[in-house]
Amino acid sequence: MQKKYAGLKFCTRVILLAFCCAFSVYAVDSITFNVNQITADDWALKNAILTLSQLNQTPQISLASATLVLPSPLEHITSVSVQCQQIEWHENYLNCTRGLGRFHSKQFKTLAFDFSLQVNHDKSKLEINHLSLFGGQISIYAQENAEKWQVHIKAKNINLVDLNAMFVLDFAKITQGLVDFEIKLTGNHDIVQTLLVSAVMKNLSMHDESGGVASDNVMLVTELNAVKQKNGWQWHNNSRIQEGGLFVDPVFLQVDKNNLLALTANGFWQPDQKKIQIDMLTFEHPEAILLQGNARLNYHAGLSIEEAALSVHIAQLKSAAPVYLLPFLESGVFAGIDLTGSIDAELQLKLDSVSEVNIELKNLVLNAAEQGLYINQANAQINWAKHLSAIQASFINWQQLKIHAIPFQAGQLDFISFDRQLKLLKQADLAVLGGILSINNFSFAAVEINNDATVHFDGSINNLSLEKLSTALNWEPLSGTINGYIPSVRYEDKTLSLDGKLKMQVFDGEVSIKNLASSGLFSHLPQFHADIEFDNLDLGVITRKFNTGYIEGRLSGFVQNLYLENWQPVSFYAWLGTPEDDNSTHRISQKAVENIASIGGGGATDVLSRGFLGLFKTFGYNKLGFGCYLHQGVCQLMGVEAIDNGFYLIKGGGLPRIDIIGYNPRLDWNVLINRLKRITASDQVIIE
Structure with missing residues (x-):
């Protein structure tokens, strides 16, 4: 950025020198310079014709028939024409207050703008207005003072489709939308020291190639503030989605003024090492979900999570579950589930994979009539770890439980869960149908092949009422009790089998x-x-x-x-x-x-x-x-x-x-x- 202004400063000083020469020869009314080339690291001005006219009256300056080479994607800008209709100057001072500019390029066709330019010793100021670009209006203000500089860019009603056509995004395609934005930059020499970007996107509709992320008529308000530090950038972002539809597979959110989405984050960016540190991230959907976390990322070869911690708080499952939980479950199997209660969850991630999960459920009521499952006033602490060395005990208890038509009274299960396994910690005696179902041992292990599982179970049944069982199952009334020892029940290769005998006294x-x-x-x-x-x-x-x-x-x-x-x-x-x-x-x-x-x-x-x-x-x-x-x-x-x-x-x-x-x-x-x-x-x- 600073190198471009250094080139601009060089040009203005050439103009000042020309004025000094012109006034040393009073008979000269106009001067024309032919400039083959002026270059900097990433831009160049070629074949320029600089004309100073009406030197004895109201001086004017014009620059025409030039080719301006800028970095991609702007590439070549041809037929540059710049004219100062009112100018004053003296030694080391130039002030153009009524400037007119015009240029032509492949991307923009012919564009015109107003500008003013002031140069005084080691100070310079440039202002561009009424630049019609991407269907909107852009203004630019730049100022330099003793090697310290600032740039302020304002844009109104910029068409995002046109903008996307030039700055092609690999990850998304924009189909409609307008944006108003402001960009403020400050720096010293060739170093950018601060960056402030604020934008309002209206009617934004876009999607990625896979269709996994999409928006429909979204209004997004966002602000990014960054400050240069010794080894990188300290940054802060504050964004709000105020209306529209947002889809992040499989979650769909419909947002309005009474249901805003807010995202705030701050951290440290190290571009040399291709690392991003997120010190705090907060996502809030009022009356639905609050997500907070931190992370350490790198993008050496694609985006990778080195380490992250996330916490989720859902105060009311009834309103949040249909949006944030149930879409992740198989729709056909879990259709029609009704959930109430609250949930708090914490996740730890390392090297792109989840290493620990801790979930606390309070006052859970789950009603899945189609699936034959009902649980009332359940509380649970579920802890999962990827490695056995990090496991913690878990439990779930309830006041009422019904599996299909079989009602269980209040009970509790204590277990551990790690990797793809779950094991019962101690014997569970569950009161059901007037008797007791004792679960002596239970273990579950998921098998990666064919998404199968292996289950082992042994227990006993004591005095389970056949009369209550037949009533629950809507059978003809039976009498007697079921008593028996279940030596081993196994589920392997999608097959359930019973070792030994199950005996019933009826x-x-x-x-x-x-x-x-x-x-x-x-x-x-x-x-x-x-x-x-x-x-x-x-x-x-x-x-x-x-x-x-x-x-x-x-x-x-x-x-x-x-x-x-x-x-x-x-x-x-x-x-x-x-x-x-x-x-x-x-x-x-x-x-x-x-x-x-x-x-x-x-x-x-x-x-x-x-x-x-x-x-x-x-x-x-x-x-x-x-x-x-x-x-x-x-x-x-x-x-x-x-x-x-x-x-x-x-x-x-x-x-x-x-x-x-x-x-x-x-x-x-x-x-x-x-x-x-x-x-x-x-x-x-x-x-x-």
Whole structure:
């Protein structure tokens, strides 16, 4: 900057010398100089014609037919014409008060401006006005005094599209906008000492190449103040977005006068070392979010974060979460989530990656009805570290928790989290459905390959109420409790598996689940595999819970190779029947006879309606049993014993005795399910 003014000062002194020579020869009315070239480090004036005229009247000076070479992107300016219509001078003094200028270039075509120039010993002053450029008006004021100088540039209604076309920005394309700005520079010799830039951008619309950053009709007010220090620049910036739309993927903000965005920052810039120190950065969106931080950056090969610390405060999640949190979550999975409460978070970054995260949640209420999750009055301190050596304990507690339809009472989990892992610190006993779910061990580790995860879990269930469970799941009411030890549940390669057995005490007997596995559990097509064993269940307790008729006796059986897709049975081999060593009372009601006959297509109801057996309310039986092999949507039926034209579903015994025989060994699965639904839903028996 100073070198350019030194060249200007040289030219004015040449003019002063010419005036002195002219007045030493009184008969001279005009003088013309041809200047081949005047150069400085980054500019040059070539082929100039300098004319001094009317020396004996009102002197005038003109400079014409010159080529001015400036640094890129201004490049060559041709046909420079400068004229002083009113000038006064004497020794070491020149004052041009009515200057007119004109120049032509590839970028600007022909431009005209007014100017004034004053030079006095080691002082000089230049003022340019009414310069029409980039669709707006620009004025320039420059002053030098004993090697100290200052420059003041003011611009009004500059078209940002035109400006962007000349000073091409690699990172953004501007599609509309105007800017008013002021630039103030001060310096000494060839060193800039202070810089002040203030600007108001109106109707700014722009986007980057990827579309990840964009603005729409934004009004931005910004001010940058910089002071030269020994090793760099101390700077301060204050910016406000007062209206318009701003998109920084995936966050979109709509700003108005009641909802301003403010950004302030200060720090130190070392251009020689290509480093930027941000001592304090504050981003504030009133009633939504407050972000503060500091950072150390370098741009040796692209922008890199050496170290940074950020803190985030959200006083009201209800208003801030839809804008600042939920867009980062998968929209389909987390759609419709409602959040209230407050959050404070701190992040530490080193070498372009996050090294520590500390999050504090207070009075959190999360309602995700579509996802089947509800949590009320939760508080949490979540600490994460990249390295195991820096970990801190974490916890989360709640007053109410509901996962799908399963309600949990108040509880707490204590854990540690580091890298891509999470581990339970101590046993957690969670009150649920009148019982206790004890989580003895739990660990989670994310796997980079295929975005998979590995989960290990073991625990126990104590006195969980089947009645409350069936009510919560909208099943037919069940009685009994679930008790059992869960030795190990693993989730690996997107497959959930159970090692050992899960045992449940129900209906005065026991149900065991083993070989449990599930794949695609969180996909649109979950798959489920299991083997189930039923041991010595009380039929009297079971039939009192369902609308099927009363049966006395015991029941055992199995479901082997059970396979479900999207929770619908695809194949299995099942059997339920009277245990071989059962010595309990075997009685069955007339209603139960009719219902069982309707399942297997037997003719027992005809006998009951026409014969003397219809006089009895209950019957004795020796054994009962029902089996199904499901394959390709068809159930292959079987009973306790085969006969020539069918199979026994109930083989009679005692008095009065009755046999129920099935005659159709193959039955469509959906037909069978509909028959079972009719039996449990109505007192009337419909026989197909």
